[in-house]
Amino acid sequence: MATAQLTASTISAKGFVSFEGLRASSSTVKASTFAPLRQNGLSTRSFRGLVVKAATVVAPKYTSLKPLGDRVLVKIKVPEEKSVGGILLPTSAQTKPQGGEVVAVGEGRIIGKSKVDISVKTGTQIVYSKYAGTEVEFNGSNHLILKEDDIVGILDTDDVKDIKPLNDRVLIKVAEAEEKTAGGLLLTEATKERPSIGTVIAVGPGPLDEEGNRKALSVSPGNTVLYSKYAGNDFKGSDDSGYIALRASDVMAVLS
Numbered sequence: 001m002a003t004a005q006l007t008a009s010t011i012s013a014k015g016f017v018s019f020e021g022l023r024a025s026s027s028t029v030k031a032s033t034f035a036p037l038r039q040n041g042l043s044t045r046s047f048r049g050l051v052v053k054a055a056t057v058v059a060p061k062y063t064s065l066k067p068l069g070d071r072v073l074v075k076i077k078v079p080e081e082k083s084v085g086g087i088l089l090p091t092s093a094q095t096k097p098q099g100g101e102v103v104a105v106g107e108g109r110i111i112g113k114s115k116v117d118i119s120v121k122t123g124t125q126i127v128y129s130k131y132a133g134t135e136v137e138f139n140g141s142n143h144l145i146l147k148e149d150d151i152v153g154i155l156d157t158d159d160v161k162d163i164k165p166l167n168d169r170v171l172i173k174v175a176e177a178e179e180k181t182a183g184g185l186l187l188t189e190a191t192k193e194r195p196s197i198g199t200v201i202a203v204g205p206g207p208l209d210e211e212g213n214r215k216a217l218s219v220s221p222g223n224t225v226l227y228s229k230y231a232g233n234d235f236k237g238s239d240d241s242g243y244i245a246l247r248a249s250d251v252m253a254v255l256s
Contacts, residue, residue, distance in 0.1 A: 055135040055137045055142060056134065056136045057136070057137045058136055058137065058138045058139075062138075065104060065136075065138055065143075066104060066106075067105060067106040068106050068107070069107070069109055070108060070109040070116075070118065070147055070148045070149070071105075071145055071146065071147055071148070072102050072105045072118060072120065072145070072146060072147075072151070073102070073103050073143055073144075073145055074100040074101065074103065074126065074133075074143060074144045074145075074146065075101045075103050075141055075142075075143050076099075076100045076135075076141075076142045076143060076144055077099045098127055098128060098129075098130055098152075098233065099125065099126060099127045099128070100125070100128075100143075100144065101124070101125055101126075102120050102122050102124045103143070104122060105118040105120065105121070105122060106118060111208055111210065111211070112210050112211045113211075113212075114211060114212030115212075116208060116212050118148050119148065119166060119167075120166075124154055125154065125155055126151050126153070127152045127153055127154075127160075127163055127245070128144070128146055128150050128151050128152055129146075129151075129152060129233060130233050132144075132146045132147075132150035133145055134146070148166075149167060151166050152165065152245045153165040153166050153169055153171065153202075159238045160235040160236070160237050160243050161173070161201060161239075161241075161243060163202065163235075163243075164202060165202055165204035165245060166205070167204050167207055167208075168204055168206060168207040168217065168247050168248045169204045169245055169246065169248070170202075170203050170219060170247070170248050170251060171200070171201045171202045171203070171243060171244075171245050172201060172225065172227065172243065172244050172246070173198050173199045173201050173241055173243055174197075174242035174244055175197045175199070196226060196227055196228065197225070197226055197227075198224070198225065198227070198244065199224055200219050200220065200221050200222060200223045200224075201221060201243070202221055203217050203219060203220065203221060203248070204217065204248075206248075217248045218251075219248060219251055219254060223254050224254070224256070225252075225253065225254055226251070226252050226253045226255060227244070227250050227251045227252060228246070228250040228252060231247070231250035232245055232246025232247070233245050233246070
C-alpha cells in the first residue's frame with residue numbers, strides 16, 4: 001500500500017498554514033483534534049495532527065528484496081537530529097537526506113548488443129536526485145528503489161565537494177553572488193540573484209551510446225561554465241560554499 005505522510009501544525013478552512021515535516025509512520029490517517037467548520041463566515045476552527053503515510057511498507061515475512069534491470073536498492077541516510085553545535089533540530093529543520101548506502105543492485109541492462117552492468121556495488125555510499133525513486137520501508141528501515149541513472153555520484157566522505165559524478169553528471173562550485181549592483185548599491189541576502197555561473201570541480205565518465213560505449217563530456221574540471229538556472233541538485237559544502245550537480249546537457253556555455 002502506497003500512501004504519503006504529512007504532519008500539519010495547523011490547517012484551517014482558509015488554507016494550509018504550515019507543515020512541520022515529512023516522515024514515515026505506521027498509521028494511515030490520524031487526526032488527534034478535529035472541530036467542525038461553520039459556513040457563511042461565522043466561525044472557522046482548525047484541526048491538528050493530520051497524518052498521511054508516505055512509504056510502501058514491505059511485510060516482515062519478506063526477507064529479501066532484489067531490484068530488477070538497472071535499478072538499485074538504497075538504504076536512506078538518517079537525517080541529522082542535531083546541529084553541529086549540538087542543538088536539537090525540530091522536524092521542520094531537518095533536511096531531507098539525498099544520500100544512502102547501496103544494499104542491492106539489479107542485473108543491469110542491454111544496450112545494442114552489449115550487456116551493461118550497474119556501475120555501483122553494494123556498500124557504496126551514493127548521492128541521488130532529490131525526487132527520484134520509490135520509497136519503501138523494508139526490514140524496519142527506509143529504503144529507496146531508483147534507477148542507476150538517478151544516481152548523481154559516489155560520496156565516500158561527508159563533504160559534497162568530494163562527490164565523484166557518474167554518467168553524464170557534472171559537479172560545479174557555484175560562483176559567489178554579487179554583493180553590489182552595477183550602480184554600487186549594497187544588496188541584501190534577499191535581493192541577491194542566484195548565480196548560474198560556476199567552476200567545474202569534477203565530471204562523470206560520460207553517457208553510454210547506442211553500442212554501450214562511453215561518450216566523453218565536452219566540459220572538464222577547471223572550466224568556468226554557464227548553466228541552466230533551475231537545473232540540478234544544490235548542496236552546501238563544509239566550507240559554506242554552494243555546489244550543484246547537474247547533467248552536462250544543462251551546461252549551456254564555457255566562459256573564458
